[in-house]
Amino acid sequence: MKIHHLRTTLFSGAKGPDWLLWVMVVALMSLFTAPCGAAAAEFYLRAAATTMVMPTGEQVTVWGFAKDSSFGAKDGVVTVPGPVLELPPGDTTLVIHLDNDLPEPVSIMVKGLVGSMTPVRLPDGRIRALNKEAQPGNSEPVTYTWTNVHPGTMMYQSASHLSVQVQMGLYGAVVAKADTGRAYDTDPSRYDSEVLLVLGEIDPDLHQAVASGNFGPGKAVTSAIGYRPKYFFINGRSYTPGVYEPAGHPGQRVLVRIVNACLTQRSLVFGGRYVLEIGDGGFPLPFPPQHFAVFIAAGGTKDVIIESAPAGDLPVWDERLGLTNGGLTDGGIFTYLRFQ
Amino acid sequence: MKRDLLLFLAVTAFSLLSLTGAWGGVMVQCPEDLDGDGVSDVDLPHVVCRHLTGGDGFTVMADGRSMYIFGFGDVTGMPADQVLESGILGAQFPAPTIVLDEGDDFYLTLTNVGMLMRPDLFDPHTVHFHGFPEVASIFDGLPESSVGINMGSSITYYYHIAVPGTFMYHCHAEATEHMQMGMLGNLYVRPAQNSLPDGTDLKGFIHHTGYKYAYNDGDGSTRYDVEYAIQMSSFDPEFHDADLNVQPLPFADMRDKYALLNGRGYPDTVLQGPILNKVNGRNSQPLDSLVHARQGQRILLRLSNLSVTRYYTLSIGGLYMKVIAKDAKLLQASDGRPMSYDTTTVTLGGGESVDVIIDTAGVPPGTYVMYATQAQYLSNNEEDYGGMMTEIVIE
Amino acid sequence: MRVRQIFQFTYCLALTFLLVGLLSEGPAQATIQGISGISFTLVAAPGYIKTPEGNSIFFWGLGSDVNHVQYPGPTLILNEGDTITITLYSALPQPVSLVFPGQEQVQAQGGSQGKVTREATPGRPVTYTFVAAHPGTYLYYSGTNMALQHEMGLFGAIIVRPAGFDPNAPTAYGTSDSRYDREYLFMISEMDPDIHRLVEEGRYSEIENADVFPTYYFINGRNAPDTMAPAFAEWLPTQPYNCMPLMHPGERLLMRIIGAGRDNHPYHFHGNHAKVIAEDGRLLSSGPGKGADLGYSRFTISAVPGHTYDAIFQWTGREMGWDYYGHTSLSDPIERGELAVTATLEAPLSAGSAQVTLGGQGEKEFPMYREVRCLIWSKAYPSPDKDPNREVVKVKRASGNLFTISRGLEGTTARAWSEGDYVAITDHGRPFPVVLPENQNLTFGAFYSGSPYLGNAGNLPPGEGGLNPFSGFFYMWHSHNEKELLNNNIFPGGAMTMLGILPYNAPIE
Structure with a gap:
């Protein structure tokens, strides 16, 4: 410290x-901080490939992050989205040590946090990565430090090869807590209970091309311009009967933190109830509006408050209609918030 | 060779036709313009005259692909007898940037020089000053409710500039085609607050001569040091090729594959200097989008989107933005409280504008990247590492 | 060329009916068509819509019976505080339901429980009840198999009138800043005809909902130019609602915009900014009694899926720099709506004074740091054209409501004025600033009167113009993703209509 x-x-x-x-x-x-051990907001992330089973049964190779106990331990589980990086109240420093088990270099950025960026360029001068990179199979972690973390809901993601690595699954949520039962330093952002919804989508063809080495100059697929997602997710899962997100008790003020890692905007509806939009991109909104549909930008975040929900399951769906599982209808970005 | 012959024939034909009176010929209107070049010859405060051509031309995308366009060219101050030759195959993309001050009387002459590569077309053109408040239909540039100017003739639009802000302009004739083909440009108006007397107290903020603001904020909150107008747009290469080759236009199947900032895809967005097209060597994409500031400066980005197909979201790695205005209106409550807000993303559909300020106080020097979060558009069609992306250099 | 002929033919048809409508009398709020009451029966059933270029598209709609379904579903016009009952019957091959975002105490009875609410099947209707507790603009839509059923057309608008609604002095939210003279609905949606064809042919397994690629775009269920045809046109039996906004200068036009599709649509309105006063049926207000103090002005409103917006559009031609009525003399008559911003003198103004204090609320509308042309006239006269001593001045705000003033301009004389006399921003009598090209060098629009002046028919060549009998100003209101101005492969069309600003002598329904 x-x-x-x-x-x-x-x-x-x-x-x-x-x-x-x-x-x-x-x-x-x-060099010195790396072996220092785990501070409250210090994380060992490992980028690696894994397999996700789509609701149709299709198996898709994805790239995700795992939270290891230390560099080289490789004891975390690789998930999409990646593990939630939570900062306790009052902690304004975030340290991420990155390990890379993927076949191409990876880097990290947290959107909304100001920090020195050290771009990496291709031989022709184009920027390949917005931030310093961990090479495949790195023997030492690459460490990223932010000392100015403010409370809020943010998205971390790979800062390398953006057209490919984000949609491959290299993203997750950063949740920096305020210390007062509020999401931000604003009165409307007070809450009793909270739930996190990370939205994502997958184009299995593009994943297949990348995973099989068929993406790149001179290969079968040379750019992501043909991207067509077919599967849509909340917290890495398409709508699955019987599955719900615990949200809180009836009547509580429930904070819903939304991270949109889709490559398009989404419009979330909470059973037709009004919600209070209190934050955008990890910053408080000055005059929170009441909405029954919540716009979330591609790569953006929103924080909303649900007030006084009755006991039961409140359905949540995407009014932009990312509500399918491949050719199967009635799935996708749909879940229930359970109040009990 | 064929092109030079066409050019010669076109100029000759236009000249002959205007002599016979069948076509109007080049005519610019500007107050106190004594020699007919379309610029005032006495110093008239707050009178601005510009002269644009509407025609065709060529650009080159960042992957090297040549792209036929329709567009505007700048012939302000050019003698009338040189306008056709300059305008033919002289389209720029984006169109010449128009910068005005609040209170200006703006005379904008548009001369339709025709589309040289499409001699079968006789399209009129217009200028639509997008978002201009309280407009009369005659100067709205909407051909359905007013007039379009025919090939070989000129029309002068007049605007009393009563409101500051980030607007945009485009041709509205055959809007889907002419806009997909590139008749789009930046247009913004600086506020009267810039010219306040030195020392004016704005609710405790002291104005000094030389201070620049995005809006008449009344409190100095929109002061900036450097400004950049960056317009998003996108091209469907199949559509452009079909237009060049006189094929049926794929309207319904339009899919943009080059996402552009100020008419260029990355890395051309950061290339300072001309990009010469491959057909007649003109510098038809003169605008880069490289943002430069010194640490501590406030950067004003005047962002607009004139894509005819898509919403785009811009984000900046390692920085955040304060959104101060949308659609040329300051975000301010009716009692004066600021409604501006900090965020990591701004999302714009076609015909929307946003002003953001990036305060670089405390920002480490370095290179930051502004990019579309619709990451498939970080491509120049089939080429990776391109598209809607540029760099912000803080020194 | 053929395309343009079709377009103009339809325009002409539209106009014929428009003229009939223009001559009829009716209350101001009649411009949004819909059904009123507290109890409704809606039947979900298949039907066909027509598109202007000649296509016919299978859809699922809502209506009073299986033979009268429509796209979009009926607009329900409700009163604040009423308890509403809606019974949904289904003649569709899959369960269907309705959800009512923003309404309170929604209950559903009958049918069977679905993922979101109770669902109807043939012979098993569902009855929904809710309290229309707050005024505003809302929507309803299917809560079943939404990706397909929204695409197929199962949605509609809800308008809740505020308590104490007076049709002769209407407001959207009961507040003075939500008052309006005319209101219009803009419900924007889109369709991918390939999906509709697969549904029509029962080939459900081939539907790829994730890969929808719309090629038709609608306002209130119609594509341009049908948007401008009359409401309840016989040849559009399943698309009863039109969208043909008309107004006079200075009036307040309430736009009720609803994003009913799956895509965002940037709805751009030529002519002026509009002030958004409410979103999702809630006034943008910082507290009770504050009105829409958090409202914001836009020239494009992004209709986000599932969102609603209320915006006030006004047009006065203010500070255009020339007199849009074509007056050339200060003694020419003042037209209604021409003096957009009028303040009063707070104190007497002596002949030699270079400063003036303005009040009467109008001064708040004067620009902050810039000189503006005004007329001063005596409060003894209703308008400056009647006052032989009227004076042209330029004023510029010095601070607060204190203004510097340049006196006796344009041939008028600086003289003394009394407290309470009028000062109005105006371009009355200022000439048209440029010379328009000769007719042979122009291509004329069908909505052009032939003159730049409002209410003034110019000389157009034979066969030109024709859709502007009152010589109004017309403005395109449309999706600004211009690909959406298509009917499949045909331009122009899609999510587009025209606003007509008509002179006061033209009656508007």
């Missing part, structure tokens, strides 16, 4: 020729 404090000081004072010095300090610091 002492080192983090030092870094913050340098950070705010960094300008002009000090900058190079600062880079050197950060580089050195990365």
